[in-house]
Amino acid sequence: MQEKHHVVVVGGGFGGLQLVNDLRGAPVRITLVDSRNHHLFQPLLYQVATTLLATSEIAWPIRNLYRDRPEVTTLLGEVVGVDPANKSVVLASGKPVSYDTLVLATGATHAYFGHDEWAPVAPGLKTLEDATTIRRRVLLAFERAELEEDPAKRDALLTFTVIGAGPTGVELAGIIAEMAHRTLPGEFRRIDTRQARVVLVEAGPRILPAFTEELSAYAARELAKLGVEVRTGAAVTDCTDAGVMIGDVFVPSRTLVWAAGVQASPAARWLGIEADRAGRAIVEKDLSAPGRPDVFVIGDTASVMQEEGKPVPGIAPAAKQQGAYVARVIRARLEGKPAPGLFRYRHQGSLATIGKRAAIIDFGRIKLKGALAWWIWGIAHIYFLIGTRSRFAVAWSWLWIYLSGQHSARLITQKETLRNDG
Amino acid sequence: MQEKHHVVVVGGGFGGLQLVNDLRGAPVRITLVDSRNHHLFQPLLYQVATTLLATSEIAWPIRNLYRDRPEVTTLLGEVVGVDPANKSVVLASGKPVSYDTLVLATGATHAYFGHDEWAPVAPGLKTLEDATTIRRRVLLAFERAELEEDPAKRDALLTFTVIGAGPTGVELAGIIAEMAHRTLPGEFRRIDTRQARVVLVEAGPRILPAFTEELSAYAARELAKLGVEVRTGAAVTDCTDAGVMIGDVFVPSRTLVWAAGVQASPAARWLGIEADRAGRAIVEKDLSAPGRPDVFVIGDTASVMQEEGKPVPGIAPAAKQQGAYVARVIRARLEGKPAPGLFRYRHQGSLATIGKRAAIIDFGRIKLKGALAWWIWGIAHIYFLIGTRSRFAVAWSWLWIYLSGQHSARLITQKETLRNDG
Numbered sequence: 001m002q003e004k005h006h007v008v009v010v011g012g013g014f015g016g017l018q019l020v021n022d023l024r025g026a027p028v029r030i031t032l033v034d035s036r037n038h039h040l041f042q043p044l045l046y047q048v049a050t051t052l053l054a055t056s057e058i059a060w061p062i063r064n065l066y067r068d069r070p071e072v073t074t075l076l077g078e079v080v081g082v083d084p085a086n087k088s089v090v091l092a093s094g095k096p097v098s099y100d101t102l103v104l105a106t107g108a109t110h111a112y113f114g115h116d117e118w119a120p121v122a123p124g125l126k127t128l129e130d131a132t133t134i135r136r137r138v139l140l141a142f143e144r145a146e147l148e149e150d151p152a153k154r155d156a157l158l159t160f161t162v163i164g165a166g167p168t169g170v171e172l173a174g175i176i177a178e179m180a181h182r183t184l185p186g187e188f189r190r191i192d193t194r195q196a197r198v199v200l201v202e203a204g205p206r207i208l209p210a211f212t213e214e215l216s217a218y219a220a221r222e223l224a225k226l227g228v229e230v231r232t233g234a235a236v237t238d239c240t241d242a243g244v245m246i247g248d249v250f251v252p253s254r255t256l257v258w259a260a261g262v263q264a265s266p267a268a269r270w271l272g273i274e275a276d277r278a279g280r281a282i283v284e285k286d287l288s289a290p291g292r293p294d295v296f297v298i299g300d301t302a303s304v305m306q307e308e309g310k311p312v313p314g315i316a317p318a319a320k321q322q323g324a325y326v327a328r329v330i331r332a333r334l335e336g337k338p339a340p341g342l343f344r345y346r347h348q349g350s351l352a353t354i355g356k357r358a359a360i361i362d363f364g365r366i367k368l369k370g371a372l373a374w375w376i377w378g379i380a381h382i383y384f385l386i387g388t389r390s391r392f393a394v395a396w397s398w399l400w401i402y403l404s405g406q407h408s409a410r411l412i413t414q415k416e417t418l419r420n421d422g
Numbered sequence: 423m424q425e426k427h428h429v430v431v432v433g434g435g436f437g438g439l440q441l442v443n444d445l446r447g448a449p450v451r452i453t454l455v456d457s458r459n460h461h462l463f464q465p466l467l468y469q470v471a472t473t474l475l476a477t478s479e480i481a482w483p484i485r486n487l488y489r490d491r492p493e494v495t496t497l498l499g500e501v502v503g504v505d506p507a508n509k510s511v512v513l514a515s516g517k518p519v520s521y522d523t524l525v526l527a528t529g530a531t532h533a534y535f536g537h538d539e540w541a542p543v544a545p546g547l548k549t550l551e552d553a554t555t556i557r558r559r560v561l562l563a564f565e566r567a568e569l570e571e572d573p574a575k576r577d578a579l580l581t582f583t584v585i586g587a588g589p590t591g592v593e594l595a596g597i598i599a600e601m602a603h604r605t606l607p608g609e610f611r612r613i614d615t616r617q618a619r620v621v622l623v624e625a626g627p628r629i630l631p632a633f634t635e636e637l638s639a640y641a642a643r644e645l646a647k648l649g650v651e652v653r654t655g656a657a658v659t660d661c662t663d664a665g666v667m668i669g670d671v672f673v674p675s676r677t678l679v680w681a682a683g684v685q686a687s688p689a690a691r692w693l694g695i696e697a698d699r700a701g702r703a704i705v706e707k708d709l710s711a712p713g714r715p716d717v718f719v720i721g722d723t724a725s726v727m728q729e730e731g732k733p734v735p736g737i738a739p740a741a742k743q744q745g746a747y748v749a750r751v752i753r754a755r756l757e758g759k760p761a762p763g764l765f766r767y768r769h770q771g772s773l774a775t776i777g778k779r780a781a782i783i784d785f786g787r788i789k790l791k792g793a794l795a796w797w798i799w800g801i802a803h804i805y806f807l808i809g810t811r812s813r814f815a816v817a818w819s820w821l822w823i824y825l826s827g828q829h830s831a832r833l834i835t836q837k838e839t840l841r842n843d844g
Contacts, residue, residue, distance in 0.1 A: 037561060037834040054478040056831035063609045064828065073611040076565040076834075093569070128835050139459060143498040147515065187485045189495040389822050389830060396818060400811050406486065408811060409478035412459040412498075413550050 004029045010079050011105035012039045012062040014316040015299035018323030029071045035078040048131035050175035051407040055128050057393045082270040104267040108300035111263035118239040122256035136412050141255045145191045156252035158196040161244045164260030165202035167352040173200040174355040177226040198228045203235045215360040218369050222354040264301040276303040285342040298322035312345045351377050426451045432501050433527035434461045434484040436738040437721035440745030451493045457500040470553035472597035473829040477550050479815045504692040526689040530722035533685035540661040544678035558834050563677045567613045578674035580618040583666045586682030587624035589774040595622040596777040599648040620650045625657045637782040640791050644776040686723040698725040707764040720744035734767045773799050
């Protein structure tokens with residue numbers, strides 16, 4: 001008996017899971033490799049960083065998702081390279097995993113534009129550990145301010161700077177401001193948390209550049225209402241543990257969060273193919289690697305152009321569409337049918353929230369803002385969460401926050417005490 | 423105007439919180455110092471270690487509990503000593519906090535009976551980080567076993583050893599066995615998790631020595647049904663990352679958990695007073711330190727005898743009774759009334775669970791076992807959780823596990839990958 005066609009999928013994010021889901025019933029066996037044991041619902045990661053949600057509410061063990069599909073093998077392992085000549089993937093353990101078809105869906109991480117030395121003082125937000133690190137630093141800053149006698153040092157502890165005003169930066173700044181101005185007052189005795197400053201720095205001319213100018217201006221006004229200082233057209237030139245240099249002005253700020261740039265995972269390097277400036281592998285219009293029809297690259301680590309010459313955005317719906325498309329290509333090939341045409345991205349809309357009451361949505365012809373947009377945003381995110389359990393847990397946490405004003409996950413963990421953290 | 427009497431409470435566990443709660447309305451100002459920002463519901467910590475509950479479901483920010491009591495100041499700080507002559511507490515930051523009355527409720531940690539070198543390979547269970555460490559190791563052991571080709575190494579990865587058969591050890595062993603035998607089968611492709619061994623080692627003649635022989639024997643039978651190998655009268659003589667030496671037999675086992683001994687926090691040393699073998703401060707019958715009527719020691723760090731000569735057990739209800747008692751003493755003193763008599767411990771009962779369906783309860787005259795005991799145990803624990811939000815969240819998680827068989831918090835976090843952990 002001939003062994004079934006072996007599809008190796010690297011990465012259990014939105015693209016990888018959609019692909020595996022859509023290959024159900026196909027005449028293949030699948031190996032899904034990820035360096036984490038869990039799928040992470042990244043669109044809500046900022047809510048873990050800001051104490052709204054618990055880690056386990058937005059993460060789910062990957063192998064549990066495929067327990068009923070014996071043809072799917074889940075491997076916890078770190079891929080360090082691809083050997084396309086021998087059609088195999090190399091794991092950090094040294095073990096090769098051979099494939100008939102390979103799909104790289106390895107995502108992206110944050111980039112510091114050549115300033116990797118900023119990483120320790122201005123953590124980005126891509127993993128659960130990033131989120132709990134930011135959560136710890138934000139909570140510890142208030143705790144330290146309560147203990148600090150020197151007014152200048154106290155002000156620096158009560159200044160939070162978010163660098164980059166895309167959806168993640170806006171969402172982080174909004175919730176941190178709400179915490180300081182609405183959740184925490186009354187809990188401290190020496191400081192007034194309402195005195196805290198939240199600075200949102202954006203090098204471009206306006207926040208949320210993916211939205212229309214009108215929605216962007218609305219978001220800026222809502223942020224201002226929450227007490228966020230928005231600084232556009234302002235480039236960050238240095239980050240230290242004492243503060244941030246914006247242009248040539250130093251802002252003392254002990255808590256920095258990086259939400260400015262992304263860098264693709266090294267899929268292009270592994271394959272020896274061309275990458276764009278952000279390191280994304282430039283793929284063919286059917287998402288295969290140039291000259292390697294049996295290798296596909298999807299999601300945040302692929303550089304794909306839309307028909308109008310704009311790049312496909314690095315968001316969850318795009319990754320899912322690519323995963324679904326590649327599943328159709330693989331099925332067609334195995335069935336000896338013609339390929340399903342080239343990949344076409346359908347933009348379903350852009351969403352961003354500002355604090356816990358307002359959001360903006362751009363569905364193309366329909367544009368929404370305010371409380372209604374916030375409710376649509378919330379329902380959409382609950383709908384897209386994986387698993388009944390997570391949906392109920394997140395819905396319950398949000399309802400609780402809505403009713404009580406109290407956040408659910410205000411934990412300082414990881415043994416960092418007042419002494420050993422700068 | 424004279425400043426109000428200043429009560430400093432060190433430790434936001436069960437004893438410390440009960441004391442602060444019961445001082446509501448008293449003519450005092452209170453400073454509550456803890457090295458953590460959260461109160462931890464330790465009786466359910468083993469459920470975090472075994473993926474049943476999320477960290478934030480059993481922990482709550484301390485300062486949030488007292489937001490409506492302006493006379494209570496919460497300080498995040500590590501106490502490193504007491505200066506009874508100057509009536510002040512010394513923080514790690516070097517800052518002294520002076521008191522009129524001091525209550526030390528600093529708890530206990532695990533003890534390795536002079537073998538601290540076992541700590542890295544056999545973690546104990548006292549903090550949230552301990553719980554996530556054990557959770558990570560248990561989950562990683564299955565993941566590594568799935569990748570392991572060598573049968574002997576695979577068997578060692580699939581052998582879990584819990585050292586110490588008090589309630590925590592029994593609870594850990596029961597849930598790990600249930601995970602291996604009931605939750606995880608079907609998710610792995612190369613290993614059969616039902617082949618996993620869970621060994622529970624106890625130096626004494628029987629498990630759960632605080633219970634009657636009959637209940638203890640019942641618990642041992644239930645553990646055996648879950649597949650736990652119970653080894654009583656068996657002393658652990660060495661722990662390494664390869665396994666555990668039981669007497670002179672080596673059991674290859676890559677995951678060890680320490681549930682054997684406790685060591686009180688150094689309150690006795692700070693005060694320069696006598697301690698018992700476990701380091702607990704030997705206090706007067708009104709819980710004050712000998713010769714220091716303005717200093718009280720309560721909870722797991724105090725050594726108190728019952729009338730029948732048995733020590734008060736180191737459990738949450740005992741700590742709460744002591745906190746409540748000291749609050750009455752402080753009130754009486756401030757009101758110039760006679761002291762409320764000596765501290766008397768009222769034992770309300772002992773509870774332990776075996777897996778997710780059985781429990782034993784000893785209320786003195788009434789003894790229960792089986793499913794009914796399990797329900798009483800569950801309802802009691804939900805009742806004693808702090809805050810409506812935690813009660814709902816834990817009830818929901820348990821209901822979900824009950825209905826679906828799936829655990830909610832199967833996360834491997836903290837960046838430990840397959841490569842860098844032994």
